[in-house]
Amino acid sequence: MTSPSVAEGLRADRVSREAGGRLIVDGVSLAPPPGATIGLLGPNGSGKSTLLRLLAGVLAPASGVVTLDGRTLSDTGRRAVARRIAVVEQHAATQVELTVRDVVRLGRIPHRRAWSTPTPHDERAVREALARTGLTERAAQAWHTLSGGERQRVQIARALAQDPRELLLDEPTNHLDIQHQLDLLSLVAELPVTSVIALHDLNLASMFCDHVLILKEGTTYASGTPTEVITEKLIAEVYGVKAVVTPEDGRPSVRFVRP
Numbered sequence: 001m002t003s004p005s006v007a008e009g010l011r012a013d014r015v016s017r018e019a020g021g022r023l024i025v026d027g028v029s030l031a032p033p034p035g036a037t038i039g040l041l042g043p044n045g046s047g048k049s050t051l052l053r054l055l056a057g058v059l060a061p062a063s064g065v066v067t068l069d070g071r072t073l074s075d076t077g078r079r080a081v082a083r084r085i086a087v088v089e090q091h092a093a094t095q096v097e098l099t100v101r102d103v104v105r106l107g108r109i110p111h112r113r114a115w116s117t118p119t120p121h122d123e124r125a126v127r128e129a130l131a132r133t134g135l136t137e138r139a140a141q142a143w144h145t146l147s148g149g150e151r152q153r154v155q156i157a158r159a160l161a162q163d164p165r166e167l168l169l170d171e172p173t174n175h176l177d178i179q180h181q182l183d184l185l186s187l188v189a190e191l192p193v194t195s196v197i198a199l200h201d202l203n204l205a206s207m208f209c210d211h212v213l214i215l216k217e218g219t220t221y222a223s224g225t226p227t228e229v230i231t232e233k234l235i236a237e238v239y240g241v242k243a244v245v246t247p248e249d250g251r252p253s254v255r256f257v258r259p
Contacts, residue, residue, distance in 0.1 A: 008034065008069055008070075009031075009032065009033075009034050009068070009069065009165070009166065009194060010032065010055060010066070010067075010068055010084075010085065010166045010194065010196075011029075011030070011031045011066065011067045011068075012028060012029055012030040012031075012051070012054060012055060012061075012064065012065075012066050013029050013064055013065050013066075013067070014027045014028070014029050014063070014064040014065075015027070015028055015029070015051070015054050015061040015063070015064035015065065015066060016028075016061060016062050016063045016064055017047075017050055017054060017059055017061055017062055018062050019050075023218050024047050024050045024218050025047040025050050025051050025054065025061075025215075025218050026047075026217075026218040026219045027063075027064065027219065027220075028047070028051055028064075028213075028215070028218070028219065028220050029064075029220070030051070030055070030196070030213060032166075032194045032196060032211070033194070033210075033211075034165075034194055035192065035193070035194055036194055036195075036210040036211060037188065037189050037195045037197065037208060037209050037210050037211075038194075038195065038196045038197070038209060038210065038211050038212070038213065039197055039198075039199050039205035039208075039209035039211070039212040039213070039226075040052070040196060040197065040198040040199065040212075040213055040215065041199060041200075041202065041205055041212055041213070041214050041215070042214055042215035042216055042221070042238065043216070043238065043239060045217075046215040046216055046217060046218065047215045047217075047218040047219075048170075048171075048198040048215055049170050049171075049198060051198075051215070052087070052168050052169075052170050052196065052198055054066055055085070055166075055168055055196060056081075056085055056087045056168050057073040057074075057078070057081050057085070058087075060074070068081065068084060068085070068166075079110055082109075082110035082162070083110045083111060083162070083163070083164075084164055084165050084166060085164055085165075085166045085167075085168065086107070086158075086159035086160075086162040086164035086166070086167050086168070087159070087167075087168045087169075087170075088152070088155045088156060088159050088167070088168070088169040088170070088172055089155075089170050090170050090171050090172070090174055097142065097143075097144070098142070098143045099139065099140055099141060099142060099143065100130070100135055100138050100139050100140070100141050100143060100146070100154050100157075101126065101130070101139040101140065102143070103143055103154050103155075103157075103158055104126050104129055104130060104135075104139075104154065104157045104158045104161050105118065105122070105126050105161065106158055106161075107125075107126075107129065107157075107158040107159060107160070107161030107162035107163075108122040108125060108126065108161055108162070110162060111162075111163070125161045125163055126161050128160075128161075129157040129158070129160035129161040130157055132157070132160055132187075133153050133154075133156055133157040133160065133187065134153070135153060135154060135157055138150070148175050148176060148180075149176045149177065149180030149183075149184070152172055152176065152180070152184055153183075153184065153187075155172075156172075156184065156187060156188065160191070164193055165193055165194060166193060166194045166195075166196070167188070167191065167193045167194070167195045167196070168195075168196050168197075169188065169195065169196070169197045169198065170198045171198050171199065171200065172184055172185075172188075172197065173185065173199065173201065173204065174200075181201075181204060182204075185197075185204055185207070185208040186208070188208070189208045189209075197209070202230055202235070202254045203253060203254050205226060205230070206226040206230055206251045206252050206253065206254070207251065209226060210225070211223070211224065211225055211226075212224070212225070212226055212229050212230065214229060214234065214238060216238050221234070221237075221238055222234055226251055226252055227247075227250075227251060227252055230245060230252045230254065231245055231252070232244065232245045235254065241256060241257070241259075242256070242257035242259075243255060243256045243257060244256075244257060
């Protein structure tokens, strides 16, 4: 078997993006290893969500380039990008009466022609996504009756039905209780895809991420494994708070010091 090309997968090379005359993302590079779980960390306004949108092709960089297998996203084409990259936003809402199965079926849209009926392959992908996320018994349930944690799980299932190789998640644990945070991130970390997750919680990032990228004011402040990056010094410099960082099961555990 040949080794993967250096250009394989999703890459950001020194990308920048402005908004309101201010650089939101400033020269950031990211090259996730295939199958890795990458955490994007940083204070509010540090550029995490904007970087995810650049990676998804929702926004175009003002400078730098985002590539997929060595080709720019614009050259790759929107439909081809949608077949490869799935996005899970912080919040998902709909005014339409949909079942859980209906929402998960939306993940198959990039693989179908306009107005075509689902193929047996489409339906199999939906069933597998429901099963993988533990939602088979909820398939006929109305979307609007679900809790926040259950809706996030359905969005993960929709993304899986898309059959992506890259999965982008924007603070998926916001507004979830502790059990649902752990369940959701355990599910994501076990998926056979490359995942990039914007997170606020340093301990969750330490538990579930292979690598982390720390953003501060739109620039890369640090990048590496959680053990290399999540330190007392970095927390003080990036977040402006004191913390005690101790090893636990080979990964850093953070305890914040009350001011």
